[in-house]
Amino acid sequence: MDQFTINLLFVGASFALYIGIAIWARAGSTSEFYAAGRGVHPVTNGMATAADWMSAASFISMAGLIAFTGYDNSSFLMGWTGGYVLLALLLAPYLRKFGKFTVSEFIGDRFYSSTARMVAVICLIVASTTYVIGQMTGVGVAFGRFLEVDNTTGLLIGACVVFAYAVFGGMKGVTYTQVAQYVVLILAYTIPAIFISLQLTGNPIPGLGLFGDHAASGEPLLTKLDAIVTDLGFNEYTMHHADTLNMVLFTLSLMIGTAGLPHVIMRFFTVPKVSDARWSAGWALVFIALLYLTAPAVGAMARLNITEMFWPNGTDQAAVSVETIQSDPNYDWMLTWQKTGLLDWEDKNGDGMIQYYNDGSEAMAATAAANGWTGNELTKFNRDILVLANPEIANLPGWVSGLVAAGGLAAALSTAAGLLLAISSAVSHDLLKGQLTPNISEKNELMAARIAMAVAIAIATYLGLNPPGFAAQTVALAFGLAAASIFPALMMGIFSTRINNRGAVAGMLAGLIVTLIYIFLHKGWFFIPGTNSFTDADPLLGTIKSTSFGAIGAAINFTVAYIVTGMTKEIPREIRELVESVRVPRGAGAAQADH
Amino acid sequence: MSDENNDKDYWSANLRIIMWSLVIWALVSFGFGILLRPVLSGISVGGSDLGFWFAQQGSILVFLALIFNYAWRMNKLDREYGVDEQ
Numbered sequence: 001m002d003q004f005t006i007n008l009l010f011v012g013a014s015f016a017l018y019i020g021i022a023i024w025a026r027a028g029s030t031s032e033f034y035a036a037g038r039g040v041h042p043v044t045n046g047m048a049t050a051a052d053w054m055s056a057a058s059f060i061s062m063a064g065l066i067a068f069t070g071y072d073n074s075s076f077l078m079g080w081t082g083g084y085v086l087l088a089l090l091l092a093p094y095l096r097k098f099g100k101f102t103v104s105e106f107i108g109d110r111f112y113s114s115t116a117r118m119v120a121v122i123c124l125i126v127a128s129t130t131y132v133i134g135q136m137t138g139v140g141v142a143f144g145r146f147l148e149v150d151n152t153t154g155l156l157i158g159a160c161v162v163f164a165y166a167v168f169g170g171m172k173g174v175t176y177t178q179v180a181q182y183v184v185l186i187l188a189y190t191i192p193a194i195f196i197s198l199q200l201t202g203n204p205i206p207g208l209g210l211f212g213d214h215a216a217s218g219e220p221l222l223t224k225l226d227a228i229v230t231d232l233g234f235n236e237y238t239m240h241h242a243d244t245l246n247m248v249l250f251t252l253s254l255m256i257g258t259a260g261l262p263h264v265i266m267r268f269f270t271v272p273k274v275s276d277a278r279w280s281a282g283w284a285l286v287f288i289a290l291l292y293l294t295a296p297a298v299g300a301m302a303r304l305n306i307t308e309m310f311w312p313n314g315t316d317q318a319a320v321s322v323e324t325i326q327s328d329p330n331y332d333w334m335l336t337w338q339k340t341g342l343l344d345w346e347d348k349n350g351d352g353m354i355q356y357y358n359d360g361s362e363a364m365a366a367t368a369a370a371n372g373w374t375g376n377e378l379t380k381f382n383r384d385i386l387v388l389a390n391p392e393i394a395n396l397p398g399w400v401s402g403l404v405a406a407g408g409l410a411a412a413l414s415t416a417a418g419l420l421l422a423i424s425s426a427v428s429h430d431l432l433k434g435q436l437t438p439n440i441s442e443k444n445e446l447m448a449a450r451i452a453m454a455v456a457i458a459i460a461t462y463l464g465l466n467p468p469g470f471a472a473q474t475v476a477l478a479f480g481l482a483a484a485s486i487f488p489a490l491m492m493g494i495f496s497t498r499i500n501n502r503g504a505v506a507g508m509l510a511g512l513i514v515t516l517i518y519i520f521l522h523k524g525w526f527f528i529p530g531t532n533s534f535t536d537a538d539p540l541l542g543t544i545k546s547t548s549f550g551a552i553g554a555a556i557n558f559t560v561a562y563i564v565t566g567m568t569k570e571i572p573r574e575i576r577e578l579v580e581s582v583r584v585p586r587g588a589g590a591a592q593a594d595h
Numbered sequence: 596m597s598d599e600n601n602d603k604d605y606w607s608a609n610l611r612i613i614m615w616s617l618v619i620w621a622l623v624s625f626g627f628g629i630l631l632r633p634v635l636s637g638i639s640v641g642g643s644d645l646g647f648w649f650a651q652q653g654s655i656l657v658f659l660a661l662i663f664n665y666a667w668r669m670n671k672l673d674r675e676y677g678v679d680e681q
Contacts, residue, residue: 074650078624081655085620088662089613093669207652211641220642238643240632248625255624273680275673278666285662289655296651583606586678 003336003398007146010402011409014184018165018413021177040175042276046283048175049267051182053284054291055131055415056138059189060408061472064386066299067306070237074296075251076472079479081285081292082251083258086487088281091259092268094494096277097581097588101269103262103486104430110493110582112575113501114435119508121430123485124262126512127478128419128426129456131261133527134474135416136162136457136464141384141471142408144340151340152465158412159461165413166420166457167450175270178418181410186290188407192391192400193294196301199394206297214304225304231315232307232357233364237300243543250476253550257479260487262426263418274585302390309393310356310378319353319377333392342382343389349374383470416457423456424449468523469547476547477519484511484553492561497579499561500571507561515553522546605676612668616661624654 040048058080066073098106104124108117136155139162144154190206197209201221214224226236235241258264267284268277309331310320325331325345337343345354349372356378357364368374388408391400428449433440440448468474485508492499492507499507522539523546524531536545544552581587627635632646640648673679 071647071650074628074647077651078628078654081658082620082624085616085658085661089616089665210651211643211648222642222647224642226642238647240629244629247629251624251629275666275670275680278662278669282659282662282666285659289659292655293652580602583609584602584678585673585680588680 001398003401004148006398006402007405010399010406011146014406014410017180017184018177018410021180022165024176040270040272042271042279043283044175044179045267045271045276045280046285047182047287048178049264049280049284050287051178051185051410051414052267052418053264053415054185054288054411055471055475056135056142056408056412057472057475058288058291058295059185059411060138060141060387061384061470061475063295063298063302063390064383065470065472066296067303067386068381068383069242070235070300070303071240072242072247075247075254076476077292077296079251079254080258081288083255084281084285084288086255086259087264087268088278088285091265091490091494092277092281093274093585094582095265095490096268096271097274097583097585099269099588101266102425102430103265103490104426105434107489107493107504108430108434110575110578111489111499111501111504112572113505116489116501116505116508117430118435119505119512120486120489121426123481123508123512124426125423125456126516127260127481127485128262128423129459130481131475131478132416132419132423132456132460133463133467134471134478135412135419136460137467137474138384138408138471139412139416140464141340141342141382142388142405142412144342145337145385145388146405146409148336148339151342154340155461155464159457159464162413162416162420163454163457166417166453178414181414182287184403185407185410185414186287188403188410189291189298189387190294192394192396192404193298193301195396195400196305196390196394197297200301200304206301207293210297210300221304222300225300228304228307228311228315232311233361233367234358237303246543246545246548249544249551250548253480253483253548253554254476255483256487256554257476257481257483257550260482260485260490261479262482262486263415263422265490266418266422266425274588298387298390302386302393305390305393306381307356310354319355321353322347323352325354330395333389336392337385337389340385342380342385344380345377346379348377354378420453420456424452427452463527466527466529468527473547477523480515480519480547480550480553481512483550484515484557488554488557488561492558494579494582497576498565498571500565500568502568503561503563503565506564507557507559510560511553511557514556515549518549518553519546601676602678605672605678608672608676609669612665612672616665619657620661623649623657628654 062076095106100106104117104120107120139158140151140155143158144151193206194204197203197206201209201212202215203209203212214221217224222238226238230236268280271277271280312320325334354377355373357376359376388404391404428445432448433445489504489508522532522534522536534540539545627646628650635645638645
């Protein structure tokens with residue numbers, strides 16, 4: 001059986017499973033559509049949250065970004081897990097006690113203002129749409145590879161599948177489907193990692209193998225990796241090279257962004273009790289950590305394998321020949337990925353070999369000149385292909401690749417579905433029912449929710465054709481936006497009895513707008529390529545990249561909210577009482593539908 | 596009135612736990628993982644140093660411990676102050 005058929009079988013079987021579950025548990029009423037009747041156990045909820053959370057960014061993209069940068073990209077690991085501490089301690093139990101369906105309902109009620117609610121809805125839509133763009137990038141890579149078509153065709157097919165999938169049901173269908181997706185996703189991520197860890201270090205646990213010894217050389221794996229990459233003029237893998245301020249701000253942005261993302265927070269509305277909301281956050285992180293503790297091992301081991309592939313006899317010997325790449329079955333993965341347009345090589349100096357090295361390094365210039373190299377001949381290696389190509393690079397059996405294709409699609413689909421649900425509930429529940437047309441029927445509300453999904457996915461697909469970065473980088477921008485707008489408002493809503501309606505609105509608007517402008521200045525207005533005035537290599541403010549600006553946006557949000565509150569009327573007594581009641585779990589009943 | 600004071604005490608006990616948890620949260624990630632890494636560079640862990648381990652794995656394990664510790668202590672605190680849901 002060829003690889004294409006195997007992939008088709010795995011992807012087909014996993015999809016049949018999800019769709020089967022979605023039909024079996026289809027949402028009947030509006031309340032089920034949004035929050036699954038609140039009957040979800042913390043462990044189940046944690047698993048579904050993990051599937052919802054770990055998207056194309058975590059599954060497909062992150063290990064590749066770590067592999068080619070090393071330590072400096074640890075921000076992704078700390079940032080995307082550390083946010084759960086904030087969520088568990090600062091938000092989840094109180095929002096569950098509050099007992100409504102959406103994040104914007106809380107903001108609207110706490111800040112006793114429909115304007116605040118509208119602003120929150122806008123913030124959610126902006127952050128979620130940016131997030132979906134990142135997912136579509138990952139979907140394009142996964143479908144491109146799996147159907148062996150170019151990236152654009154893959155993206156368009158993927159968009160249709162995501163849409164068909166998301167309209168199937170609301171939260172209830174999605175909760176159980178996402179449990180299944182989590183299982184597929186985590187098996188697909190860890191099984192190849194276990195194989196590779198065994199090959200390289202003899203340790204079956206990849207996270208431990210990373211800090212173990214390289215079996216072939218007897219040296220520690222990381223020492224071996226540092227040596228081989230510096231031989232080729234790249235930065236040492238384990239050392240700190242990036243700007244420290246930017247790294248701190250980036251990590252912080254990802255953390256507070258995590259705690260401000262609607263599709264994650266919504267999950268904590270679906271547990272039966274306040275105490276369950278606390279446990280749920282912990283369980284979610286357990287399931288997330290299984291992938292996140294494996295990811296750095298996947299990155300480091302893949303980097304070693306790839307480098308050794310191009311220098312089969314060591315970096316001081318001849319590089320791999322073009323002929324070997326064309327004919328040796330171990331290099332077949334390069335030919336299949338070349339079809340997607342995401343991997344390419346060129347024998348620049350015509351010596352019949354492909355030299356992969358850092359041609360930007362001054363230290364390498366002499367070596368390159370002595371050997372007659374005229375530039376890095378691995379001309380393109382899209383970071384987002386690394387995880388999907390990894391089993392083939394390590395020469396693992398075909399079924400492992402099939403499983404990884406299914407896992408990558410599960411990751412992208414589950415998150416895209418969760419986000420589309422958040423966007424659709426923001427439009428139909430908050431915007432239409434809550435504000436514009438309060439008397440809308442349940443049937444029309446569901447219809448509006450589905451139309452909103454279709455529009456969001458169309459925009460994301462269009463922008464996904466020319467994405468502002470690799471999947472994980474685009475997703476990081478979404479986190480910056482959530483960090484600058486939603487998180488501060490939620491936190492002040494719970495931890496301050498002073499911040500009033502005008503303060504919150506001014507804070508959210510200031511945080512969102514300043515962050516959005518900073519991102520657009522670096523990534524192009526509305527992410528349209530070529531309209532940017534700055535690049536992340538040479539940012540506007542010192543060393544602060546657009547992906548790291550969310551933390552500053554959040555600081556602006558807090559500051560503006562405090563100043564404006566100080567200048568305007570004190571909050572009414574009943575709101576102070578509302579805040580005090582949110583702080584104690586006593587009397588948390590089932591959630592209420594809209595007032 | 597006593598009910599109100601009880602709730603106030605409960606809230607400040609909660610804030611104390613949150614504060615300590617966040618101190619540890621920041622120490623392992625921003626501290627050990629990034630800013631204090633040069634200080635910890637003498638302690639080697641499998642081919643690199645302790646700071647690298649904290650940045651790539653250690654902080655995640657500490658985050659897990661923090662959340663479960665918080666959930667356990669708060670659920671206990673709820674009962675002590677009689678503010679739990681039953």
